[in-house]
Amino acid sequence: MNQLAAMGPIVARAHFANDLVEGLSATPKTTPPKWFYDAEGSRLFGEITRLEEYYPTRTEMALLKQVGPEIAEAAGPGRVVVEYGSGSGDKAALLLSALTAPAAYVCLEIDPGAAQATADTVAARFPGLPTRGVAGDFTHLPQDPPALPRGPRLGFFPGSTLGNFDPAEAQTLLSDMRGHLGAGAALLLGADLVKDAAVLEAAYDDAKGVTADFNLNLLARANRDLGADFDLTAFAHEARWNPEASRIEMHLRSLKDQTVHLAGKAFAFTAGETIHTESSYKFTPKSLQDLAEKAGWKLQQLWTDPKDWFALAILTA
Ligand SMILES: C[S@@+](CC[C@H](N)C(=O)[O-])C[C@H]1O[C@@H](n2cnc3c(N)ncnc32)[C@H](O)[C@@H]1O
Structure with missing residues (x-):
């Protein structure tokens, strides 16, 4: 690919x-x-x-486990999951376990070793699921949906990696992901929320x-x-x-x-x-919704953990 x-x-x-x-x-x-x-x-x-000290990973994973069935219902069956910046792939495994009959999994990673390791981990956990790891830069996404496996796509952008971009860049990135994922797409976004400075x-x-x-x-x-x-x-x-x-x-x-x-x-x-x-x-539910809407997405549903430290939002194109 x-x-x-x-x-x-x-x-x-x-x-x-x-x-x-x-x-x-x-x-x-x-x-x-x-x-x-x-x-x-x-x-x-x-x-x-x-x-x-690093609360985001465990908080997001616990939330993903907790609301997995609701995410599955919101996303619907047969999704091609496209993860941007997968890291270890642990969150992908949680998401794929929750979804109904996912059709394929693709991860896009700037670290080639991580792309391969994630694809291998997911393939071992989900035998029969078509799986690919691609080394590349998600800030240069061609608007070329047919290059991904066929089927309705669910983008997955966890870890609050979106927060590494300033607001204008983040808007461009979310908008480019919409084009990359194509018609009928949804995007599950993990975002860290404003909290105590300490x-x-x-x-x-x-x-x-x-x-x-x-x-x-x-x-x-x-x-x-x-x-x-x-x-x-x-x-x-x-x-x-x-x-x-x-x-x-x-x-x-x-x-x-x-x-x-x-x-x-x-x-x-x-x-x-x-x-x-x-x-x-760091976001608030409102600032996240505003950013998503400026990028042409609609907020379908947003979940936070009990402390309101982290949010998962499902967006639709
Ligand atoms: C903050 S880490 C998050 C990792 C994982 N998604 C998580 O939630 O724990 C950011 C990940 O995105 C990858 N990454 C960062 N910038 C990227 C880019 N421009 N294109 C592709 N991958 C990128 C990094 O290699 C890393 O695995």
């Missing part, structure tokens, strides 16, 4: 280099979060999902330092894949709640004046300057 412009390692490296050069040349410096996810980044993210900040700055390692892996990856010379001991992980923008921001703070070399260019950092490496926007 090539509907996602399946990305080979050389092409991925060239995109990674371009994005880093562009982001480190900007003021303030910023990099797209998708480059966190090489094999080591996916491994570290898996560790994050099991941390005490809970949010702890989730992105855990005591064991796994999230710090995940953030710093971006620089380690640049050294590994692009021959950059980041000194990992000269940058520190930071997570801060930005209430005006309703987002957690992850940064890497330069601990001294320094110059880093990458792709034949030099990038100067002053002590204290940061690279903004990720935003995680």
